[in-house]
Structures are given as C-alpha cells and as structure tokens.
Amino acid sequence: MRMDSERQVVPEEALIEFRGVDKYFDKPQEGRYQVVGDLNIKVRENEFLVLFGPGQCGKSTILNMIAGFELPSSGAVLCQGKPVEGPGPDRGMVFQNTALFPWLTVMGNVEYGPKVRGVKKEERRKRAQHYIDLVGLQGFENSFPVKLSGGMQQRVGIARAYCNEPLVMLLDEPFGHLDAQTRYLMQDELTRIWQAEKRTVIFVTNNIEEAVYLADRILVLRNCPTGVKAEYEINLPRPRNYTDPEFLRLRREIDAVVDHTL
Amino acid sequence: MGEKQKRVFFGAIGIFVFLCIWYVATALTALGTVMPDPITVFTGFFTAFVEPIGTHSMTMHILISLRRMLVPYIAGGVLGVLVGILMGWYRVADAILMPYIQMIRPIPPIAWIPLSIVWFGFSEGSKYFLIFLACFFTIALTTYNGVHSVDETLVRAARMLGAKDNQLFTSIVLPTTVPYIFSGLQVALGSAWATIVAAEMIRSSEGVGWLIISGQETGDMTQIMVGIVAIALTGLLITSIMRGVESKLCAWTVRGK
Numbered sequence: 001m002r003m004d005s006e007r008q009v010v011p012e013e014a015l016i017e018f019r020g021v022d023k024y025f026d027k028p029q030e031g032r033y034q035v036v037g038d039l040n041i042k043v044r045e046n047e048f049l050v051l052f053g054p055g056q057c058g059k060s061t062i063l064n065m066i067a068g069f070e071l072p073s074s075g076a077v078l079c080q081g082k083p084v085e086g087p088g089p090d091r092g093m094v095f096q097n098t099a100l101f102p103w104l105t106v107m108g109n110v111e112y113g114p115k116v117r118g119v120k121k122e123e124r125r126k127r128a129q130h131y132i133d134l135v136g137l138q139g140f141e142n143s144f145p146v147k148l149s150g151g152m153q154q155r156v157g158i159a160r161a162y163c164n165e166p167l168v169m170l171l172d173e174p175f176g177h178l179d180a181q182t183r184y185l186m187q188d189e190l191t192r193i194w195q196a197e198k199r200t201v202i203f204v205t206n207n208i209e210e211a212v213y214l215a216d217r218i219l220v221l222r223n224c225p226t227g228v229k230a231e232y233e234i235n236l237p238r239p240r241n242y243t244d245p246e247f248l249r250l251r252r253e254i255d256a257v258v259d260h261t262l
Numbered sequence: 263m264g265e266k267q268k269r270v271f272f273g274a275i276g277i278f279v280f281l282c283i284w285y286v287a288t289a290l291t292a293l294g295t296v297m298p299d300p301i302t303v304f305t306g307f308f309t310a311f312v313e314p315i316g317t318h319s320m321t322m323h324i325l326i327s328l329r330r331m332l333v334p335y336i337a338g339g340v341l342g343v344l345v346g347i348l349m350g351w352y353r354v355a356d357a358i359l360m361p362y363i364q365m366i367r368p369i370p371p372i373a374w375i376p377l378s379i380v381w382f383g384f385s386e387g388s389k390y391f392l393i394f395l396a397c398f399f400t401i402a403l404t405t406y407n408g409v410h411s412v413d414e415t416l417v418r419a420a421r422m423l424g425a426k427d428n429q430l431f432t433s434i435v436l437p438t439t440v441p442y443i444f445s446g447l448q449v450a451l452g453s454a455w456a457t458i459v460a461a462e463m464i465r466s467s468e469g470v471g472w473l474i475i476s477g478q479e480t481g482d483m484t485q486i487m488v489g490i491v492a493i494a495l496t497g498l499l500i501t502s503i504m505r506g507v508e509s510k511l512c513a514w515t516v517r518g519k
Binding site: 067069086087088089091092093095097099100101103112113116117160161164 | 413415418420421424425426429433437440
C-alpha cells in the first residue's frame with residue numbers, strides 16, 4: 001500500500017528533528033512555567049522511538065509539537081527539514097483517550113482521513129479495509145465505537161492513523177487506560193502491525209516495561225522542564241520476552257537513571 | 263417478560279388503577295358533582311369521532327390543532343437550529359443575541375396574547391406566533407449548547423487527519439449537535455402542544471383547545487374532560503413518534519438506544 005517513491009527522505013537526514021526547543025505555558029495562577037527545555041532530538045526513518053519519563057513531565061507536549069497542536073516557544077521542530085506549522089495528515093496521532101468519532105462506524109472512522117482529503121470512495125474503502133484487517137478488526141466494520149472494548153477501540157485508533165499513510169505515527173500513551181492483560185496483548189499487536197508495515201513511530205509511555213518491550217531506541221526524559229536525560233539502543237530480537245535476563249538487565253539499568261521524585 | 267414488555271405491562275396496570283380510583287371517587291364521593299366519571303368521558307371522547315362537537319368531528323379537531331402546532335413548530339425548529347448554530351459558532355452573534363434570548367425566554371407564551379391579537383388579529387397568525395415563541399427559544403438554546411459541547415480532542419483528531427474548517431463543521435460540529443437538537447425538539451414539541459389551549463383561547467371555533475374553552479362557556483364538564491383527554495392522547499402519540507425518529511437518527515448515542 002505504501003509508495004516509497006513518495007518519500008523524499010535522504011537516509012542520513014532526520015525525519016523529525018527538535019533543535020533547541022523550549023516550551024513555556026502561561027497559566028493564570030502560576031504564571032509562566034517551562035515544560036520543555038533545550039530539547040534536541042533526531043528521529044530516524046522507520047525506527048520505533050520511545051519517549052519514556054515520569055508522570056507529568058511534558059512528554060505529550062513533545063508529541064503535540066510534532067503533531068502541530070502546539071508550537072515551540074523557541075527553537076524549531078522540523079519535519080523533513082521543514083518547520084511544523086500546524087496539524088497535517090503526514091503526522092498521524094493515536095490518542096490516549098482514543099478520540100474516535102462516536103457517530104461513525106469503525107469503517108467511517110478509519111476512512112475519515114482519506115475521505116476529507118478527497119480520496120475516491122472505492123479507493124478509500126479498499127485502503128480502510130486493508131488497515132481494519134491489519135489491526136484484526138474484520139467483522140466489526142459496521143460497529144459503532146461505543147460497542148467495542150477499550151483494546152478494540154484503540155485498534156481502530158491505530159488503523160485510523162495508519163490509513164492516512166503518514167510519515168510518522170505519534171502514539172500518546174495509547175495503552176494507558178487499558179487493563180494489564182489487554183495492555184500486553186496490544187503491545188504484541190502493535191509490534192506485529194509495525195513489523196508488517198514499517199512506519200516511523202514515536203511512542204510516549206511512563207511504563208518502563210512497555211518502553212523496553214517495544215523500542216528500537218529509548219529516550220529517557222528528565223522531569224519538568226523536560227529534556228533528554230539518557231539514550232538507549234535496544235537491540236533485543238522481537239518478539240521480546242519480559243523475563244529474558246537481558247530484558248531485565250536493561251530494565252534495571254534504565255530504571256536507575258529515572259527521576260523518581262514525586 | 264423482557265424489559266420492554268415489563269414497562270408496558272406495569273404502565274397499563276398503573277393506568278387501570280388510576281381509572282378505577284377515578285371511577286370509584288366520582289361514584290362514591292362529592293367529586294361526582296364536579297367531575298364526570300371515566301366511562302362518560304371516554305364514551306364522549308370516542309363518540310366525538312362520529313358525532314361532531316360544534317361543526318367538526320374529533321378527528322378534525324385534532325388535525326386542525328396539529329396543523330396549528332406544526333406550522334410554527336417547524337418554523338421555530340428551523341430558525342432555532344440556525345440561530346443556535348450561529349450563536350454557538352460566532353462569538354459576536356453570541357454576544358449580540360444571547361441577552362435577548364435570555365430575556366424573552368422566561369416570558370410565558372400566554373403573556374403575549376394581548377400583543378399577538380394587536381399584531382396579528384384573531385387570525386391563525388396570532389396562534390402561530392404564540393406557539394412559535396413556545397418552541398423557538400428552547401431549540402435555539404439546546405442547539406447552542408450542542409455546538410459548545412464539541413470535544414476539543416475530536417477537533418484535534420479531525421485536523422490531524424486532514425480536515426479543513428468547513429469539513430470540521432460538517433463532520434464534527436454538526437454530528438455532536440444533532441442529539442442536542444433532538445432533545446430540544448422533544449422538549450419544544452411538548453411545550454408547543456401545551457400552548458395550543460392558550461392559542462385557541464384567543465378565538466377559535468375548532469380544535470382541541472376550543473373543546474375546553476367552549477365546554478367552559480356552556481358549562482359542559484364532559485366536553486372539557488374530553489378535550490383534556492384528546493390533548494393528552496395526541497401529545498403522547500406525537501412525542502412517541504418523535505422519540506422513534508430520534509432513536510433512528512442518533513443510534514450511536516447511549517441516549518438513542
């Protein structure tokens with residue numbers, strides 16, 4: 001389904017780049033406070049990058065700046081070398097609370113992106129069906145989101161973002177609201193989906209196990225104002241095993257550098 | 263028995279018990295001197311379908327009243343939705359129109375009767391005017407609330423997927439607003455129908471409201487009760503139809519189920 005010729009990414013060039021990004025928020029009571037400080041990140045094409053850090057440290061703000069929902073206060077966020085100026089279909093987001101359109105069926109949600117961008121009905125149906133199958137939701141095309149379980153809703157969210165064939169997938173703690181069992185299952189599923197159709201993925205989580213299980217590369221983030229504290233390449237073969245000694249060693253090593261202050 | 267049958271079953275028992283109490287009370291107590299018993303009332307109601315009261319049969323009385331209600335109801339619905347969307351979408355429209363709506367809405371429709379007679383005479387126009395007032399504001403305000411309840415993350419999701427401003431309006435704002443519009447239409451239908459008596463008090467020679475007014479003038483207690491029964495049953499019928507339409511169109515909401 002993917003047209004690689006459309007990609008104009010020079011291999012050594014970063015797909016997404018943060019150059020000295022600062023982000024301040026103005027709160028009426030607390031005044032101005034900094035959430036992101038001097039952030040420098042380069043994201044390679046087709047890598048699975050996990051942004052891992054404690055609680056409310058501005059991880060979502062980083063994703064929102066790539067998505068274009070927020071703009072940096074200073075510095076630059078670049079997508080294929082061009083500054084991000086607003087939301088666009090080349091950057092697909094999977095939201096923590098799914099943000100599915102409740103009045104549309106599964107099919108309606110997945111084909112929404114191609115539809116608003118003017119892809120013809122037959123073509124977009126075919127494409128949407130492909131991604132519905134990919135996330136394992138065949139048979140639920142005509143169900144409304146309210147009828148689906150949390151895990152299935154998030155599958156729709158993933159298919160919807162994939163169906164727009166974005167350059168980069170942004171996942172904002174997508175499994176945060178799921179129970180532990182479903183969460184493990186969805187981590188496996190996401191790995192399978194990503195291996196079936198490689199995309200650049202930036203995945204935000206505050207769960208260390210999830211980070212090590214999914215990532216090619218983990219950036220450990222500092223607490224507010226956030227920036228990169230440490231970087232780990234994870235070269236474990238997939239599918240990974242939570243009890244593998246090397247997995248556990250990495251987990252301990254990363255855990256040791258995390259800010260554990262409340 | 264399923265939930266639905268249970269509801270119907272207990273509802274029917276409730277009505278039956280009420281009719282029994284009504285009957286016994288009118289037969290055994292002083293209530294009988296000021297109120298006819300249910301058998302007389304319902305016999306009167308059903309007889310009216312074949313034997314006209316005044317110049318029309320019951321069917322015509324109901325249809326005439328329904329038309330009187332539906333014309334201004336539809337006008338109030340269309341205008342209310344448009345004004346509600348306008349105020350919800352544009353801050354300037356909100357700032358200009360909201361004070362008027364908040365001021366005029368609490369005025370009960372019957373307070374407008376003298377003015378409506380001066381403005382529209384004893385024609386259908388004055389009746390339309392009252393019923394229009396009874397539904398326009400409710401529908402405008404619920405629509406307005408609907409536009410304001412649009413979920414910001416859904417707007418973000420739509421923008422992220424490539425929707426432009428006009429697509430945002432048709433694919434996010436409108437669907438969010440539809441259930442609100444329907445709850446407004448539902449409430450407004452009730453008040454519009456309730457206002458029919460007031461509207462037909464202005465001067466009329468037919469309609470369910472007229473049945474009550476003319477019953478009062480001639481001291482015919484049974485005819486008054488027949489009019490009340492006609493209003494009640496027709497009201498039940500139209501709100502049920504409305505709810506059916508709503509659950510078809512809003513199948514995705516929990517409310518619609």
